[in-house]
Amino acid sequence: MQEMLKVAMPKGRIYKQAFKLFRRAGLPMPEDSGDDSRRLIVTFPEAKMEFILAKPVDVPTYVEYGVADIGVVGKDVLMEENRDVYELLDLGIARCRMSVIAMPDWQQVLNPRVATKYPRVASQYFREKGQQVEVIKLNGSIELAPMIGLADRIVDMVETGQTLRENGLVEYEEIFPITSRLIANRVSYRMKNERIQQLCDALQATLALPEEE
Numbered sequence: 097m098q099e100m101l102k103v104a105m106p107k108g109r110i111y112k113q114a115f116k117l118f119r120r121a122g123l124p125m126p127e128d129s130g131d132d133s134r135r136l137i138v139t140f141p142e143a144k145m146e147f148i149l150a151k152p153v154d155v156p157t158y159v160e161y162g163v164a165d166i167g168v169v170g171k172d173v174l175m176e177e178n179r180d181v182y183e184l185l186d187l188g189i190a191r192c193r194m195s196v197i198a199m200p201d202w203q204q205v206l207n208p209r210v211a212t213k214y215p216r217v218a219s220q221y222f223r224e225k226g227q228q229v230e231v232i233k234l235n236g237s238i239e240l241a242p243m244i245g246l247a248d249r250i251v252d253m254v255e256t257g258q259t260l261r262e263n264g265l266v267e268y269e270e271i272f273p274i275t276s277r278l279i280a281n282r283v284s285y286r287m288k289n290e291r292i293q294q295l296c297d298a299l300q301a302t303l304a305l306p307e308e309e
């Protein structure tokens with residue numbers, strides 16, 4: 097008999113897309129993802145899966161500590177959290193990019209301030225460029241920082257570019273592209289290898305197919 101697989105799933109914009117992908121991969125799950133519910137643990141007995149609905153940034157933590165066997169998480173969070181987990185598969189969903197953004201009249205100054213939700217990513221990026229910057233951690237609406245003079249530049253995500261256009265900001269450089277990844281706890285990956293590998297193979301085969309409407 098198959099054992100239960102615990103999956104850390106991010107609430108929010110990734111959830112619906114990940115759920116749809118799992119269904120397309122043939123997992124016996126209901127059509128309704130139930131994403132408007134307030135339940136934090138959802139069990140799918142037929143699929144032998146339990147979803148732990150977490151804040152996106154916490155997914156790698158649950159997986160590293162083994163309270164979830166696997167998880168779905170954006171590459172942005174994976175880079176920032178730097179947790180000890182296996183990255184198994186690029187799921188190709190929730191596509192966007194991490195970029196350096198500023199006002200159009202931005203000028204190079206000595207020791208510029210950079211605001212971001214991703215201090216590790218930003219620090220590493222500027223360190224590799226040999227530029228000394230002061231990184232200021234914010235938790236949302238990062239685009240405000242250069243508009244109101246808190247920072248010279250920001251490091252943030254761009255998807256459609258709408259937020260930038262509506263606030264008169266310019267994308268200067270892409271740091272890396274982002275998609276969601278399937279990650280696994282190191283011990284679970286050994287102990288539940290067949291199960292996890294089966295899921296990976298099914299997801300990979302689905303990703304190779306053209307997406308139906």
Ligand SMILES: Nc1ncnc2c1ncn2[C@@H]1O[C@H](COP(=O)(O)OP(=O)(O)OP(=O)(O)O)[C@@H](O)[C@H]1O
Pocket residue numbers: 106107108109110151152153169170171172173190191192253254255256274275276
């Ligand atoms: N336009 C986008 N902006 C931000 N993230 C995006 C976008 N498109 C895709 N993503 C991906 O979706 C993930 C989760 O984003 P979401 O906005 O749901 O969560 P969050 O902002 O981290 O969480 P919360 O709103 O609970 O603080 C991101 O980590 C990123 O990988």
Ligand SMILES: O=P(O)(O)OC[C@H]1O[C@H](OP(=O)(O)OP(=O)(O)O)[C@H](O)[C@@H]1O
Pocket residue numbers: 235236237238239252253254255256257258259260
């Ligand atoms: O290029 P776009 O399609 O406009 O998407 C990019 C925006 O989406 C994200 O913000 P989010 O909606 O997560 O809100 P936040 O400011 O709370 O992070 C991100 O931080 C950008 O602000």
